[in-house]
Amino acid sequence: MSFYPYVTSDPAMDSDIIGGIVLRRDHPRPLGLAVGQHVTDLTSAIEEFGYGIDSNLSIRELLARWHEFGPVVESALRRLTASDRETVQWEPISLCDLGAPVHPEATLIFTAANYAAHTSEAESSEKVTNKVSTGSETPYVFLKPMRSVIGPCDDVVKPSDVEQLDWEVELAVVIGSPGRRIPVGQAMDHVAGYVICNDVSARDFVQRPDWPMFSSDWFAQKAFDTFTPIGPAFVPAGLVGDPSDLVLQLSVDSEVMQEAHASDMIFSIAEQISYASRFTSLQPGDIISTGTPSGVGMARGRYLDVGEVMTAQISGLGGQQNRIVQER
DSSP: OBOOOOOOSSTTSOOOEEEEEEEESSSSSOEEEEEETEEEEHHHHHHHTTOOOOTTOOHHHHHHTHHHHHHHHHHHHHHHTTTTGGGSOOEEGGGSOEEOOOOTTOOEEEEESOBHHHHHHHHHSTTOOSOOOSOOSSOEEEEEOGGGEEOTTBOEEEOTTOSOEEOOEEEEEEEOSOBSSOOGGGGGGGEEEEEEEEOOEEGGGSOOTTOTTSSOOHHHHHOSTTOEEBOSOBEEHHHHOOGGGOEEEEEETTEEEEEEEGGGBSSOHHHHHHHHHHHSOBOTTOEEEOOOOSOOHHHHTOOOOTTOEEEEEETBBEEEEEEEEEOO
16 A cells, blocks of 8 residues: 655655656656656657657666766756756646656665764664764665665555654665776765655664673664655766755654755765775676765664654655554
8 A cells, every 4th residue: 555645744845856757657667757646658748749759668777877877867857847848748747656766776875874863863862872973984774675665656565563763865866887996086976866765764673781891783673565655756976066955854743853955965965975885896887875864763762663654855856745554
C-alpha cells in the first residue's frame, strides 16, 4: 500500500520539480519527465523534439549511458520548461505510481555526521557514548543495501523489533561518469544530478552491548527493507545550478523537524566524491547521500509512530511522502 498526493506542510517550501526524470510503475514506458507537479512520457517528448532515443530505454540504460543520453534529456527538459511545454501531454504527478529513479545495481554510499549542528546533537544524545569528532580531514561513510530502497510515496515498514524509528532527509548525488581516485577539483564533473533521499534509521540498534569494542552498528540501524525512500525525480545537474543553494526540509505530519541549507555541509560534495573514489571505483548511477542536518528524532527523544507520514522536500527536487506501517 502506498500514500501518494504531495502535500506541502509548510507553504513557504516549494515542492515543485524544476525538471527531472521519474520512474513510473503504472506505465508501459516507465521513464517520464517531470516539471512542476506534472509528468509526461520521456520517449514521446524526445521523439517530439526529434532526438530519437530508443522507446525501450530503461533507468539502468539511461544512467549507465548518461554521457550519451544525459545531454539529450537535459535539453528536452529545458525545452519543456520554456516555450515547448504545450507540445506534449501531461498528467498530475499525484496520479502516478512512482518508483525510485535509481540504477538497480547502484552502490549506495552514505556520509555520516556531515552537518555541524547534527554532529552536536548526536554528541549530546544518550545513544552516542563515544564523541563524534568534527576534526577529521576526511568524511565518514557507510553503505546501505539496494533492497532498502523504495519509491518516494511507498510505505516505510516499522519492524516488529523497532521502537525508535527515525528520519534523516538528505541530498543525494547521482554519479554520471566513472572514476577512481578522483581529485577534488574534478569531482563535480562526475555528477549527473541530484535526488532526495531519506536515510531512515532504527535507533534501537545504534549500539551493540554484546560487542563493546565497536562504538555503533551501522548495518543494524540502517539496512532494514524500506529504509531508503528515494525520489520523486532525478534532476540533472545542469538544471540545479549550485547545489549548496538547495534547502532541505522534513516534516512529520504537520510538524517541521528538519530544515537547513546544503551549504551547511562540513565536507563538500566534491570532497565526498573524491574520498569515496579513493576506495572504490565510482560508476554511473552510483549514489552518494551527503548527510542529514539537525532535527532528527534521536536528539528530540521523539520517534515515528505507525500511521504518521514523513514529508521530505528539497527545493527544486520535489517532495516525497512516506507513511509508517507496522510489520506484519
